[in-house]
Amino acid sequence: MTHRFSLRARVAAATALGTTLVVAVLGVLVALAITRNNLAQLDRRLETATQVLVANAGTAGLFLPALGDAGAFAVTIRTESGGLLSSTPTELPALSPGAHTVDLGGTAYRTYTAPTDRLPSLLSVAVPYAEAQDITTEQHRQLAVAGAIAVAVATALGWIFGGRAVRPLVDLTRRIVARAPTLEPRRSGIREADELAAAAGDMLSDVARAQAATDAALATARDFAAAAAHELRTPLTAMRTDLEVLSTLDPAGDVLSAEERTEILGDLTRMQSRVESTLDDLERLARGDLSTSRDFVPTDPVEICDAAAADATSRHPGVQIEVVGETGREIRALPSGLRLVVDNAVANSVRHGRARRIRLAVTADGTDTVLTVDDDGRGVPAGERGAVFERFRRGSGAARGGSGLGLALVAQQAALHGGTARLEESPLGGARLTVRFAAG
């Protein structure tokens, strides 16, 4: 369980703690100095008094016993061996020369002892230690009060400045919570807060950008799903109508002629394969969208073209397909993707262009590899050459039954390979499809 404090409270507490430590250490040192100083002063006064008395030791010795000291001071003269010569009523013990603290009947006295010239003897002067102690205690008290005030002031300043330092953070939090459109412009003058605001602003704009990208992707997916549904519903509508004609309008088989029946069945078969090829192409599109860099392997485009040409020749017997290019030049590619491009290009030429001759060429252009598919078919009108690459967009001259996805798949594969696809006029008279694969 961690306790949660505001940053401001932490700053104030840290200031208080720091100040307390410093004040305490300094206070102890100063207090010791005060104690020592006061004692030294007392000792000096005692020394002075002693010197005065020593000079008049003879006279003083006579009336010392008569002085009523009331415990406020004491003077005692003793022989060097300790024998009492004279003393005030408060009698001091035998002491060596110098300053001492002695205990007389429970009261501490500070003494100073000095030798006298006459009858070698020692004179001791004493005052209650409390005299120095009282001043010291008073000064210690003042010191403590000053220290406490210093700690309080420092804590208050910590609270005030801490609050000021924290304010930009509080402000930033409020703006983030309120989803402020921009966090940048308000300069707080506190570097960390400004840096945090900038970083948070960057992060929020990244999040917003990612959100926008997701939204756009979702919108594209929705449009695509709607378009795909339309593409499937259309032939299904026709199929349903035809089936109903067969089953309801001609239940006995005597309304339609044999030719009409054959025509309807032919239409149904064709539309069934149209639905199937639309589904196949949708699946291929989805697979293309899901391919990763691990699927890319060194591939020879000429070999792909050769294989595709061989298959296409057997499928379209009357069509002459030629492959131009040197084998051995490999690019990093999706083999199935390259094959899809070539297959779709050939199928388009045959089906929509009614081409009799197709030339597949692989050439190098700098570091790029360029695949060109030329045919002698009907070509694609200049105004449609860009649009036919869009999904479900058919050319005006397109034959019936296409999925509308063939060139969209070519464009998708080109993009997956970091390249481009475009349509032009072919020197053979029909259409030329150029797919450029970027190196690397």
Place this chain on the structure above:
Amino acid sequence: MIEPATVLVVDDDEDVLASLQRGLRLSGFDVLTAATGTQALEVVARRRPDAMVLDMNMPVLDGTGVVTALRSNGNDIPICVLSARSTVGDRIAGLESGADDYLTKPFVLAELVARIRAMLRRSAPGTPGAGSVVRAGGLELDTAGRRARIDGTEVELTKREFELLEVLARNAGIVLSRDRLLALVWGYDFDADTNVVDVFVGYLRRKLEAGGRPRLLHTVRGVGFVLRDAA
């Protein structure tokens, strides 16, 4: 049967066009076809068909464009639009611009045939009797001029919207079921699988409640609709 009615089928998909032509011909109609919106307008002008089956999703001039062009020329030919998407909401393209009904692809041919027949019956000439003015609450319907006013403000209504509102206004305070409204307004005497009544009530509400006017057409849950004055 005297002379078969002529129906124009408009769809940009050859397969749909071919199958509908066959199906409607065998159902007893004379069928004309058009593959584009422009072609459709030409055929309507030249051959004057009795009804129209119109695909919404066509390049260049789409179904909405065709309906708008026909209605702004004062052509009242009954139009059933074909929508490719199963729209959940009430926004069916074409209906708002003046089409009479809609079907979602793929549909049952028999359903289309029944609706075309009903539309043809309704649009047979001679039915509009003497013009009269129907009043209900702040609503005022001039049936001869087919003009509607609410609180003195003119409201633009399509033919089908006006007919629906007229039936509800003539029966103000009486709850009419969807089937009853389909029979009275669309002439559907069969079990039609459609929410076209709800769609048109939605359109009428939007137009009648514009400017914050209180609701006039109320839904009676499980029963139908009623025109009831708020006051």
